[in-house]
Amino acid sequence: MPAAPTEAIERARRVRLMLFDVDGVLTDGRLWYSAQGEALKAFSARDGHGMKLLAAAGVRLALLSGRSSPAVALRAAELGIDLVLQGIADKRAAFDALLAQLALEPAAAGFMGDELVDLPVLRRCGFACAPGEAPELVRQHAHYVARAAAGGGAVREVCEFVLRAQGRLDGALEAYLQ
Amino acid sequence: MPAAPTEAIERARRVRLMLFDVDGVLTDGRLWYSAQGEALKAFSARDGHGMKLLAAAGVRLALLSGRSSPAVALRAAELGIDLVLQGIADKRAAFDALLAQLALEPAAAGFMGDELVDLPVLRRCGFACAPGEAPELVRQHAHYVARAAAGGGAVREVCEFVLRAQGRLDGALEAYLQ
Amino acid sequence: MPAAPTEAIERARRVRLMLFDVDGVLTDGRLWYSAQGEALKAFSARDGHGMKLLAAAGVRLALLSGRSSPAVALRAAELGIDLVLQGIADKRAAFDALLAQLALEPAAAGFMGDELVDLPVLRRCGFACAPGEAPELVRQHAHYVARAAAGGGAVREVCEFVLRAQGRLDGALEAYLQ
Amino acid sequence: MPAAPTEAIERARRVRLMLFDVDGVLTDGRLWYSAQGEALKAFSARDGHGMKLLAAAGVRLALLSGRSSPAVALRAAELGIDLVLQGIADKRAAFDALLAQLALEPAAAGFMGDELVDLPVLRRCGFACAPGEAPELVRQHAHYVARAAAGGGAVREVCEFVLRAQGRLDGALEAYLQ
Numbered sequence: 001m002p003a004a005p006t007e008a009i010e011r012a013r014r015v016r017l018m019l020f021d022v023d024g025v026l027t028d029g030r031l032w033y034s035a036q037g038e039a040l041k042a043f044s045a046r047d048g049h050g051m052k053l054l055a056a057a058g059v060r061l062a063l064l065s066g067r068s069s070p071a072v073a074l075r076a077a078e079l080g081i082d083l084v085l086q087g088i089a090d091k092r093a094a095f096d097a098l099l100a101q102l103a104l105e106p107a108a109a110g111f112m113g114d115e116l117v118d119l120p121v122l123r124r125c126g127f128a129c130a131p132g133e134a135p136e137l138v139r140q141h142a143h144y145v146a147r148a149a150a151g152g153g154a155v156r157e158v159c160e161f162v163l164r165a166q167g168r169l170d171g172a173l174e175a176y177l178q
Numbered sequence: 179m180p181a182a183p184t185e186a187i188e189r190a191r192r193v194r195l196m197l198f199d200v201d202g203v204l205t206d207g208r209l210w211y212s213a214q215g216e217a218l219k220a221f222s223a224r225d226g227h228g229m230k231l232l233a234a235a236g237v238r239l240a241l242l243s244g245r246s247s248p249a250v251a252l253r254a255a256e257l258g259i260d261l262v263l264q265g266i267a268d269k270r271a272a273f274d275a276l277l278a279q280l281a282l283e284p285a286a287a288g289f290m291g292d293e294l295v296d297l298p299v300l301r302r303c304g305f306a307c308a309p310g311e312a313p314e315l316v317r318q319h320a321h322y323v324a325r326a327a328a329g330g331g332a333v334r335e336v337c338e339f340v341l342r343a344q345g346r347l348d349g350a351l352e353a354y355l356q
Numbered sequence: 357m358p359a360a361p362t363e364a365i366e367r368a369r370r371v372r373l374m375l376f377d378v379d380g381v382l383t384d385g386r387l388w389y390s391a392q393g394e395a396l397k398a399f400s401a402r403d404g405h406g407m408k409l410l411a412a413a414g415v416r417l418a419l420l421s422g423r424s425s426p427a428v429a430l431r432a433a434e435l436g437i438d439l440v441l442q443g444i445a446d447k448r449a450a451f452d453a454l455l456a457q458l459a460l461e462p463a464a465a466g467f468m469g470d471e472l473v474d475l476p477v478l479r480r481c482g483f484a485c486a487p488g489e490a491p492e493l494v495r496q497h498a499h500y501v502a503r504a505a506a507g508g509g510a511v512r513e514v515c516e517f518v519l520r521a522q523g524r525l526d527g528a529l530e531a532y533l534q
Numbered sequence: 535m536p537a538a539p540t541e542a543i544e545r546a547r548r549v550r551l552m553l554f555d556v557d558g559v560l561t562d563g564r565l566w567y568s569a570q571g572e573a574l575k576a577f578s579a580r581d582g583h584g585m586k587l588l589a590a591a592g593v594r595l596a597l598l599s600g601r602s603s604p605a606v607a608l609r610a611a612e613l614g615i616d617l618v619l620q621g622i623a624d625k626r627a628a629f630d631a632l633l634a635q636l637a638l639e640p641a642a643a644g645f646m647g648d649e650l651v652d653l654p655v656l657r658r659c660g661f662a663c664a665p666g667e668a669p670e671l672v673r674q675h676a677h678y679v680a681r682a683a684a685g686g687g688a689v690r691e692v693c694e695f696v697l698r699a700q701g702r703l704d705g706a707l708e709a710y711l712q
Contacts, residue, residue, distance in 0.1 A: 030220045030329070033249035040563045040573060045557040045601075046669075049649055055242040067223075072568035115227055116354040118247060123355075133331075135224075137351060151564070153667075173671060176650040177657075201401040208398045208507070211427035217396060245401075293405055294532040301533075311509075313402075315529060379579040386576045386685070389605035395574060423579075471583055472710040479711075489687075491580075493707060 008144045011127040012165035016108040019095070019121070020155060022065035022072055022086075025131060028151035041071040042151060050156030051079055051083055057168045061100060062098065064091055064178035092120035112158055114138060114150060129158050186321045188238055189305040190343035193237060194286040196347075197273070197299070198333060200243040200250055200264075202292035203309060205327035219249040220329060228334030229257055240276065242269055247309045270298035290336055292316060292328060307336050364499045367483040368521035371415060372464040375451070375477070376407075376511060378421035378428055378442075380470035384507035388527055397427040398507060406512030418454065420447055422473055448476035466477045468514055470494060470506060479514060485514050542678045545661040546699035548594060550642040553629070553655070554689060555621075556599035556606055558648035559665060562685035574616035575605040576685060585613055585689030591702045596632065598625055600651055646692055648672060648684060663692050 023029055024046060032040035055061050062083035063076055069086070076084045088094045091113075099109060110127035111118070114134040122128040122141045130142035131150035139145050144161060146154035163169040201207055204225060210218035228243040233239050240261035241254055247264070254262045266272045269291075277287060288305035289296070292312040300319045308320035310329035317323050323337060324332035341347040379385055382403060386395035411417050418439035419432055425442070425462035432440045444450045447469075455465060466483035467474070471488040478484040478497045487506035495501050500509035500517060519525040557563055560581060566574035589595050596617035597610055603620070610618045620626045625647075633643060644661035645652070648668040656662040656675045664676035664685035673679050678695060680688035697703040 029223040031223055031226070031253070031254050033219050033221065034217055035248035035252075037252050039568055041567050043567060045563040045565055046649070048565070049651070053650075070569035074569075074571050075565070075567050115224070116231075116351060117227070120356075149211040173650060176653040178654075192464050206508075207401040209404070209431070211399065211431050212395055213426040213430075215430050275424040285525055293402070294409075294529060295405070298534075385579040387579055387582070387609070389575050389577060389609050390573055391604040391608075393608050472578070472587075473583070474709065475710040476712075 008127070008161075009165045011107075011143050012110065012162045012171075014107050015102055015110040015127050015162050015166075017060040017062060017097075017098075017102060017110070018054060018127075018162065019062045019064045019109065019111040019112040019125070021111075021115070021118055022063055022069075024071075024134070024150050025064070025112050026075075026151065026155055028149065029114070029133070035057075038067075038069055041069060041075070043075050044151055044156070046153050047151075047155035047159075048079055049076075049081060050159030051081070053172045054159040054162060055080060057163055057166070057172055059162065059166075060102070064088060064094060064111070064121070066091070089091075089110060091117060092124065095121045095124065110158075110162065112155065127162075182223040186305070186339075187295070187343045189285075189321050190288065190340045192285050192287040193278075193305050193340050193344075194255045195238040195240060195274075195280060195282055196232060196305075196336075196340065197240045197276075197287065197289040199289075199293070199296055200247075201245060201294070202328050203290050204250075204253075204329065204333055206327065207292070207311070209279055212329070216245075216247055219247060219253070221253050222329055222331060222334070224331050225329075225333035225337075226253075226257055228337030229259070231350045232337040232340060233258060235341055235344070237340065237344075238280070242266060242272060242289070242291075242299070244269070261296055269295060270302065272301065273299045288340065290324075290333065303317070306341075362388060364483070364517075365521045367463075367499050368466065368518045370463050371466040371483050371518050371522075373416040373418060373454075373458060373460055373466070374410060374483075374514075374518060375418040375420045375454075375465065375467040375481070377467075377469040377471070377474055378419055378425075379423060380490070380506050381447075381468050382419070382428075382431075382507065384505065385470070385489070394421055394425055397425060397431070399431050400509060400511070401505055402509050403507075403511035403515075404431075404435055406515030407437070409528045410515040410518060413519055413522070413528055415518065416458070420444060420450060420467070420469075420477070422447070447473060448480065451477045451480065466514075466518065468502075468511065472507075483518075542661070542695075543699045545641075545677050546644065546696045547699075548641050549644040549661050549696050551594040551596060551632075551636060551638055551644070552588060552661075552693075552696065553596045553598045553632075553643065553645040553659070554598055555645075555647040555649070555652055556600060556603075558668070558684050559646050560597070560606075560689055561591070562683065563648070563667070563682065570707065572601075572603055577609050578685055578687060578689070580687050581685075581689035581693075582609075582613055584693030585615070587612060587706045588693040588696060590704055591697055591700070593696065594636070594668060595701075598645070598647075598655070600625065614691060616673060625651060626650075626658065629655045629658065644692075646680075646689065661696075 056090045061081045107126035109125045111121045111125040112129035129144045131154040131177045146157045148154045148157045239259045243264045285304035287303045289303040290307035306320045307322045309332040322333045326332045326335045376461045417437045421442045431478045463482035467481040484498045485500045487510040502513045504513045515529035595615045599620045641660035643659045645659040646663035661674045665680045665688040680691045682688045682691045
């Protein structure tokens with residue numbers, strides 16, 4: 001069940017690492033195929049700005065995807081995301097290994113996913129997020145359900161939510177208001 | 179006329195083979211042309227997960243398309259669909275031949291289509307489905323009309339409907355809730 | 357001002373040649389550029405079926421576009437449209453020349469356009485159509501404004517309107533209901 | 535805070551140079567990546583017509599983007615825009631330099647942007663515009679917020695607003711009504 005706002009804020013406050021699924025979260029879930037296989041991914045410029053704000057405030061970012069695509073690696077590199085886990089069949093095992101590697105507790109990790117395969121990580125992490133288009137069964141396990149569409153601002157919304165919960169949104173915006 | 183819910187459930191319960199049209203069903207009906215001809219197809223990641231759930235529950239999947247595109251063959255291969263009928267001018271004849279080959283009655287076959295050329299198969303199969311954007315004349319002959327958009331979850335919705343009708347949805351989801 | 361329904365039907369009844377603009381009519385108006393220039397056009401499969409029904413009923417089809425793209429030529433060829441006028445700076449002159457070539461009066465020609473540059477032809481042809489997204493000034497001069505979106509069924513809607521006005525829609529559909 | 539209509543009109547009346555951000559203003563903010571990096575930009579044909587009307591009425595046009603893409607340069611060239619500033623990290627400095635180069639006061643310049651990085655220029659220019667999808671913080675600083683979507687008519691709307699404010703819209707349209 002989606003968390004009461006205060007619970008979601010409390011959970012977001014503890015986040016030191018934020019993971020995002022790719023298809024259906026950083027994109028709208030469309031897979032673009034040419035005669036050579038998957039050819040394109042459509043990311044949101046606004047999501048990119050949000051992730052950069054969050055990283056600048058000291059939260060580590062990671063991508064965790066069941067599929068694998070060079071377009072994702074390029075976009076991640078451009079955004080300065082160095083934790084990119086693609087082609088992951090068992091997301092729970094990858095999540096546990098990443099936490100161990102970074103010496104973090106699950107409560108310090110947030111994850112945004114939209115599918116059944118994301119449930120094991122959504123149920124283990126401290127701050128579980130889903131886009132509004134996710135199946136009901138997935139949304140039930142999210143502490144925060146974004147109003148903006150996946151691939152069209154849902155990730156930006158989560159980044160701003162975490163920044164606000166941590167009292168760092170105003171500071172992040174200040175630089176642009178001088 | 180769309181079937182009463184109980185009739186649609188009854189029909190979905192008997193499905194052993196589920197066929198899908200491609201353009202306007204597995205995609206939103208947009209045809210992307212470059213200077214070399216048709217260049218891209220946009221599939222839904224959520225539809226893919228739904229088809230994999232349905233196949234894992236023992237229902238055979240097939241694609242039945244009037245057009246022909248290597249992108250479709252690649253996506254089908256990725257999803258483990260080995261019955262791919264493309265470039266089919268006479269869908270009824272292809273449908274009859276497929277049933278004969280698999281030794282199935284029409285009542286054991288479902289089909290989702292969105293166009294006039296799909297009507298002959300929609301009217302013969304046991305469980306006829308259409309996306310909500312299909313023309314009125316097509317929707318009239320569907321036992322189930324999806325609420326989700328074609329290329330954006332309509333196929334996923336049908337897959338879950340069949341799984342639920344066959345009492346296999348909870349089992350399919352259980353693996354993700356452990 | 358949009359024509360009263362009966363006037364639009366009367367005008368559609370006389371159509372022997374139907375012309376369509378491309379960008380914003382057969383597409384949603386998005387122009388897709390790569391590093392090599394315009395790279396893709398997105399057509400609607402449903403529009404294609406509609407144009408084939410209209411042509412099968414004996415109405416000539418033509419495309420009339422200010423821009424020029426090999427993707428348009430390929431799509432037109434696939435649909436059997438042999439009157440393709442691209443790169444046309446003066447649409448009125450091209451329209452007049454086409455009518456002369458086919459020995460048709462303006463009242464026998466319909467045109468669907470969405471932009472100011474389409475106004476001269478919209479104001480001369482017998483049956484002027486526009487998508488709902490066209491600017492107010494263009495819609496004012498249309499006898500029929502489509503409800504479906506450009507690139508997502510607006511052309512199909514016009515094709516069916518003309519077929520119905522000419523009493524040929526039922527005949528066109530009958531083949532699919534046997 | 536969005537300007538009262540009369541203030542926005544007054545500000546638009548003084549515009550001699552109109553600048554547009556690219557991603558999220560001339561496009562819907564989607565970034566299309568292939569295995570080779572950013573591959574496509576989707577522009578609006580209607581925006582293009584609007585920019586051509588504005589330029590024909592004597593207003594200089596410029597693009598001001600933090601990113602850099604050959605697709606943008608090609609589209610700008612096609613529209614006759616010769617002031618194209620891409621890859622600009624400090625938009626304020628680029629804006630000031632452009633004004634100096636053209637010997638214009640800030641009050642004579644309009645700018646449409648959608649992101650935090652656009653705020654410094656939005657706050658300095660005489661006529662600040664934003665698409666409706668821009669974050670609240672950006673919209674607060676706009677004198678005019680477009681109703682049409684970015685990449686789907688927002689720029690056209692601004693161009694027509696400026697033409698109308700300057701009393702030149704009717705003249706611009708007249709040519710199409712002869």
